[in-house]
Amino acid sequence: MKLVIVFAALFLAALPGLAQHEAIGWVWTQLQHSYFKAGDFDQSLATDEKLLGADAKDWQAALVSLQAAVGKKDLASVLKLAPMVAEGAQKASQSGKCQRRASARPEL
16 A cells, blocks of 8 residues: 555656646545555545545545544544535435445445
8 A cells, every 4th residue: 555655646746737637536546545544544535635626526535535534533524524425425326327436435
């Protein structure tokens, strides 16, 4: 996990011009999951801000952040993220597009 964090952070720092590229969300997602798995809940939550900045309806990214907020015992973040996750999951379920990404729910 630490290598993923190092390489993803280096990639993002070295190529700031790619910030608008459609695949940059994948890099941020890998970074968010790696921070979460490493137990760095603060960085996981900070990465979520980048992901939600790119796609405010990314409820799966918000789910990982919700789990990080629970791990951090950050009640304010839990209260902020829980409705977003619930609404997104409900809409995805109703539309028939509720396919969980393989890494949408990382385990510690």
